[in-house]
Amino acid sequence: MLSTQHINHCIQRLLAGMALLRQGARLVAVCLQQAGTDWYRQDFPLIGYLFKYLLAAFLALWVALKMEMDQPATALLTVVIVMHFRSGMVITKSYYRLIGTVIGILFSMLLVAWFAQDRFPFFIAAALWIGMCTAGSLVYRNFQSYGFVLAGYTLCIVGLPATLTPWHTFQIASTRMSEIGVGLLSATLVSELVLPQRLWENIQAVVRSKFRDFSVLLGTGAPAGLNQPFLKFMQDIYQLEAFRSSAQFETDDARVHSATINRLNVQFMAVSTTYVVLQRLIQRLQTRAASKEADALQVLMQPLSAAVLIDGQPASHAEAITQVQQAVAAFQHDFDTRLAAQLQHLMIHPEVNQLEVETGGELLSRLAKELTAYLDTYALLVAQPRARKVASREFTAEQLHMHIDWLPVSIAATRGALTLLILAAIWMTIDWPSGILAMTLGVITSTLFAASPAPMATIRQFSVGVLLGIVLVYISNVFWLTAAHDYVMLCIVITPAVLLTAWLSARPATTLVGAGLGIAYFLMVGFNQALGDNPVKYFNDSIALMVALVVSGIMFSLTDYAASPWAKARVFTQLRKLVVDACLHTSMTAPVFEMRTRDLIQRSGSVHRPQEAESVRVVEALCAALEVGHAVLALRAVARGILAQPYQLVHRTLTLVASYYKQPGLAQQQAVLQWLDHFLAWLQGGEYADALLPSQARKLTTQLHFIRLVIAAELPLDQALTSNGADS
């Protein structure tokens, strides 16, 4: 009896132990699986990328050697330049590189044909060309900008060697072209076929995260201020645009959705701006101790905030998005009655200015309308990506408009041209064999980094890479290449440099170090015409790279436009100029205004440094400009349908607002405010009866009142200057 009990007890304990063991094993398995998925998601792509990089380099090298090209290193250099984590990016980059190269080669041949016998006109023309290419690289975005860089730099690798032996120009041009072609083909083939990384995933991730952030902001408000989220949104918008523009050669859905993505971006700009404007209005009312109006607006806003979040969470799947869409539609449907009720409710407080609530209500209904449009596009893109078929390809979305400021563009162009001329002068005066290399790198740096928001830091990082490359070239040339006797050994020799370049350039923090390393290494590596080391050439070439970096570094620091206080003042002036344009030019529509303003700020580089006080000021100015600009455009939209006499009054308002934004002084501000008061009094007095419909009058009143609010809240420039002076 006892022994049976004992046995039973033992069996039970054994079973319990086994259960525990099984649980432990399951836990370990889960952990391993988790670690495996994490590894597969995070580290595996990087390893795959390194492998692809290596494969592309080996393929290019093999083809170039097999076809007995002069400079197999050029093919490798091309691979290094175009390789990118995302397959679509590689194809797009290659496409623009090809165009840039062809144009650069054609121009080089023209240049040699015209001026081969005299170097002065040759270099003047070359400098003009580099200037033009630099300007182009600054005007265009993304990889189009890259095409210009390459058109400039091709002049150096084809045109300059050709000046030494003009009768070989055609041969040099065609071999360079073939080498670059081999590099491009291997890079694109490998990145298309081996472990392709699709852009569509990135695009979806950005689109979703943008929606999530905005839903949270809309649902919970912005306790920490609107500037940071607004900057984040701007970054997202331009990142999405960068992905979209690279997706045209992708095989996946990204390409088909290109127009939809663009439309989403435009709608998102609109809705985020309206939200910011509304929040600024509420804040302004609160600081002006008009808390009843502010509260009323918040009460009106509340259902919308509640509508975008489901159980406090942003919508993530298709049904949730539909739910949000329905909630927003319901909000829109009974918004007018709720606004009327709210106004009725405020009647009992005589001190409340009903006009301010009406103005806010106008903004709120605009917000809801834009949110609906944005949600529709978002649902189309994310929730049912397969259901689009024909519908989404029907519309052609507006392009993102650019705001081009010619001053920094011309400064950059001059800088590029001068860098080339200085290096050419050094080359010619001391008759230095590596002058061409110096000019090549000088042109690469001055065109490639022209659009950089902080060129000095960029150059510094790039220089670190170049130094690393120089060291690596020494080791390769002296110790390894001398021992390399066949293709496999050659591959082994270049492997460390290729892997290091790939690894560095895959990490966002060291991308430029990687670029510097790859470019320097493959410009100098010793298997071009003659295999092996030549110490004199090596040192000459290293000095050439250093000289090029020093010269372009000096040129960048002398003409660092983006960092100068003058440039920042100019950004503010240009924002005002855009508002003036919005007042006076009929060609300016709300989306165009929106895009140009944002592009201006994006190009000023402030978006990349969201923590700085300066950026906060810029965003403040941007919001203010958007606020008044949209109000002015809305006023013009209202005024379009009205008769001649009140229209003239609107026209006078616009002229006065424009003159205030042209010359922001106290006197002009007073003039605008007086005029607006006068106009508003006229409208409220009901004397318009024969000229305007009551609904038109109401719309005009709210818009005018809003403009008045914004302008009255602005500190005129002369006062702002004196208060700044007092601070410092």
Place this chain on the structure above:
Amino acid sequence: MMHAWIPREFAFLDAHVPTLFVAFLLAAAAIWLIDKVLAAWGIYELVWYPALLRVSLFFALFSVFGLMVY
């Protein structure tokens, strides 16, 4: 039979250009067009490895054009 009357290289502005290069360009242009059509019709959604299909199509076309020359 076509290679009887297609030359293997020809002079373009006094530069010798291999006809194979022209075949390459033609194949690239054709693939660009075909690719647009395939993407618009949603054919790529039915394909296991779209990039491979695209590259293979290119090589097939290029070979066809190349065999016309040689």
